[in-house]
Amino acid sequence: MQADEVNLKKRAESAAEKKAAFGEDFELEKFGEASKVSKPVEDLQVLDEESKKTLLQVGVIPSGEGRAGSLLMLDNAISHSSLKDESVELTSTKKALEKHEWLKDYFWKLVPVDADKYTAKTYLEDADGYFIRAPAGRKSALPVQTCLLLGSKKVSQTVHNIVIVEEEAQLDIITGCTTKKGVEEGLHLGISEMYVKKGATLNFTMIHNWAEQIGVRPRTVVHVEEGGTFISNYICLKPVRSVQTYPTVRLEGKGAVARLNTIAIAHPGSELDLGSKALFNAPGTRAELISRTITTGGKVIARGEMIGNAKGAKGHLECKGLVLSEKGSQRAIPILEANVDDIELTHEAAVGKIAKDQVEYLMARGLSEEEAVGMIVRGFLDVGIRGIPEELRSEIEDTITQTALGM
Amino acid sequence: MLKIEDLTVEVNGKTLLRDVNLEVKKGYTNVLFGPNGAGKSALMRTIMGFSEYKVVKGRILFNGEDITGLPVDERARRGLGIMMQRPPDMSGIKLRDLVKAVSKEKKDPEKLAENLDMKRFLDRDVNVGFSGGEIKRSELLQLAAQNPSLYLLDEPESGVDLVSIEQVGKTIRELLEDGLECPGERCTRGKSALIITHTGQILDYVQADRGYILCSGTIMCSGNPLKLLEEIKSKGYEECIKCKLMR
Numbered sequence: 044m045q046a047d048e049v050n051l052k053k054r055a056e057s058a059a060e061k062k063a064a065f066g067e068d069f070e071l072e073k074f075g076e077a078s079k080v081s082k083p084v085e086d087l088q089v090l091d092e093e094s095k096k097t098l099l100q101v102g103v104i105p106s107g108e109g110r111a112g113s114l115l116m117l118d119n120a121i122s123h124s125s126l127k128d129e130s131v132e133l134t135s136t137k138k139a140l141e142k143h144e145w146l147k148d149y150f151w152k153l154v155p156v157d158a159d160k161y162t163a164k165t166y167l168e169d170a171d172g173y174f175i176r177a178p179a180g181r182k183s184a185l186p187v188q189t190c191l192l193l194g195s196k197k198v199s200q201t202v203h204n205i206v207i208v209e210e211e212a213q214l215d216i217i218t219g220c221t222t223k224k225g226v227e228e229g230l231h232l233g234i235s236e237m238y239v240k241k242g243a244t245l246n247f248t249m250i251h252n253w254a255e256q257i258g259v260r261p262r263t264v265v266h267v268e269e270g271g272t273f274i275s276n277y278i279c280l281k282p283v284r285s286v287q288t289y290p291t292v293r294l295e296g297k298g299a300v301a302r303l304n305t306i307a308i309a310h311p312g313s314e315l316d317l318g319s320k321a322l323f324n325a326p327g328t329r330a331e332l333i334s335r336t337i338t339t340g341g342k343v344i345a346r347g348e349m350i351g352n353a354k355g356a357k358g359h360l361e362c363k364g365l366v367l368s369e370k371g372s373q374r375a376i377p378i379l380e381a382n383v384d385d386i387e388l389t390h391e392a393a394v395g396k397i398a399k400d401q402v403e404y405l406m407a408r409g410l411s412e413e414e415a416v417g418m419i420v421r422g423f424l425d426v427g428i429r430g431i432p433e434e435l436r437s438e439i440e441d442t443i444t445q446t447a448l449g450m
Numbered sequence: 451m452l453k454i455e456d457l458t459v460e461v462n463g464k465t466l467l468r469d470v471n472l473e474v475k476k477g478y479t480n481v482l483f484g485p486n487g488a489g490k491s492a493l494m495r496t497i498m499g500f501s502e503y504k505v506v507k508g509r510i511l512f513n514g515e516d517i518t519g520l521p522v523d524e525r526a527r528r529g530l531g532i533m534m535q536r537p538p539d540m541s542g543i544k545l546r547d548l549v550k551a552v553s554k555e556k557k558d559p560e561k562l563a564e565n566l567d568m569k570r571f572l573d574r575d576v577n578v579g580f581s582g583g584e585i586k587r588s589e590l591l592q593l594a595a596q597n598p599s600l601y602l603l604d605e606p607e608s609g610v611d612l613v614s615i616e617q618v619g620k621t622i623r624e625l626l627e628d629g630l631e632c633p634g635e636r637c638t639r640g641k642s643a644l645i646i647t648h649t650g651q652i653l654d655y656v657q658a659d660r661g662y663i664l665c666s667g668t669i670m671c672s673g674n675p676l677k678l679l680e681e682i683k684s685k686g687y688e689e690c691i692k693c694k695l696m697r
Binding site for chain 2: 400401403404406412418419
């Protein structure tokens with residue numbers, strides 16, 4: 044074992060009991076370890092109908108049509124990986140580490156192993172995950188799709204993903220995180236380290252579709268170099284017990300750009316602690332963090348943080364929350380910090396019920412109250428998903444409509 | 451068609467309208483004059499049924515039915531349609547989708563928008579960043595999709611530039627005429643309207659049948675709209691108030 048690894052191990056072990064800064068504390072020992080082996084699935088189309096439906100609901104197309112490649116992780120095992128577009132590399136993190144000596148320079152370099160007990164556990168379990176790399180200059184709008192599927196009851200799934208977009212390359216990823224039907228209780232711990240190099244673009248769409256007793260603790264850090272662009276769309280519309288996530292984008296190169304959109308619905312019994320953070324560490328960097336959340340009875344905490352450390356940084360943070368039920372709660376916590384002059388960081392936060400004048404405006408056109416509210420809610424969330432792939436929109440809009448009308 | 455009887459209206463406990471009586475007959479276009487703050491918009495919004503406006507006395511009859519207690523959408527379904535002066539920003543709702551929903555998917559938004567030169571606004575969020583004239587045209591586009599039998603138009607000419615006013619005026623005329631040119635036919639099958647106007651400019655485009663003057667929440671006078679406008683222009687509203695007091 045090399046010195047680096049010994050050091051990491053020590054740090055992870057020391058953090059094994061460390062509570063996370065935010066969110067409900069899950070007792071890890073209450074969950075079994077998810078299986079690291081599973082029967083390989085040669086073709087996602089041979090999965091049973093129920094599983095295929097589960098995949099489709101998170102934007103993962105079993106036929107792989109219109110996708111550059113597909114990867115399925117079931118519990119803790121990569122059970123499928125296939126490529127249609129050879130210009131991109133898609134494999135499991137472990138296989139990639141065996142193949143590329145240099146990958147260790149990207150491994151646990153952004154997310155600290157000792158951030159909390161969830162990162163520590165993921166390290167100590169030597170978790171697998173997806174590795175996606177777009178070589179320099181690759182241009183293709185065909186997205187790579189990955190699905191992280193929790194397939195067994197009362198286990199914890201640990202995932203470690205690494206994404207590298209080399210210089211001037213473009214990469215689109217759709218990730219669907221979900222549970223097999225009948226798996227109502229479990230834990231998902233997911234580390235994602237993403238590198239967007241000079242002039243490159245990463246467009247990352249993540250759809251969460253969990254079940255009522257699932258705890259979710261993603262830990263994501265993105266490193267963006269000069270002229271690079273990172274776009275993230277995070278969508279979480281179905282019931283879940285608790286999601287706590289605070290993806291951080293480090294804008295490390297001149298003119299790097301980040302845009303993070305979040306749309307989420309907190310159902311009764313759900314606690315969504317969703318944040319996003321941008322660090323402006325190079326001149327002329329820009330970021331936009333937009334969150335649109337709705338509660339129909341659950342708890343939402345929308346965090347947003349922008350820290351300006353270099354001149355010419357410009358950022359806007361927007362947290363808007365709708366309360367559609369007396370039992371729900373919305374808390375918006377925007378944080379802006381300027382550590383040099385010549386910085387422009389702004390925020391706009393608003394929480395509350397749907398404006399009556401808007402509802403009545405639509406009603407005056409002959410729409411029923413229900414139709415009016417549905418339209419406003421769809422419109423409210425739509426602002427947060429304008430950047431997502433077109434084919435995912437209708438599924439998302441249907442879910443939104445159902446939720447809006449079913450409240 | 452529309453009959454308002456002894457209507458007294460409050461907003462947040464403050465009386466805005468007192469004992470208002472007014473009528474719009476089938477096929478008639480009536481105008482409502484009055485200074486700023488007289489309660490013209492409040493009257494119109496009360497007729498439409500916006501919940502902020504509490505009717506404490508009197509009633510509103512529409513085609514013989516008492517609609518005083520009906521919610522906004524029920525009134526819209528019975529044939530009332532309003533052009534608001536300051537409609538709310540509808541962030542996230544595209545004009546195209548609203549027009550579609552309002553016409554119950556029966557009318558093509560592109561076609562309707564073409565007449566109003568609003569095609570390039572179809573994919574914009576309703577009212578967000580619209581100029582004064584654009585708001586009017588957007589409201590008219592929605593009304594064209596809605597096809598009400600009674601139009602409530604709140605200052606259609608305000609904040610509109612000279613070129614747009616021509617377009618707005620003509621569109622209103624077309625909507626009100628509804629393909630019927632004969633005044634006799636209008637009285638049996640045509641559209642009706644109540645139009646608030648400050649300047650009377652809209653009267654260059656639509657033929658008004660009757661005018662009302664509203665001051666301090668009360669109807670002061672009614673009569674031939676063009677004559678009333680002349681009086682107001684030469685003597686101002688003060689005279690109307692004095693005149694009423696002397697009667």
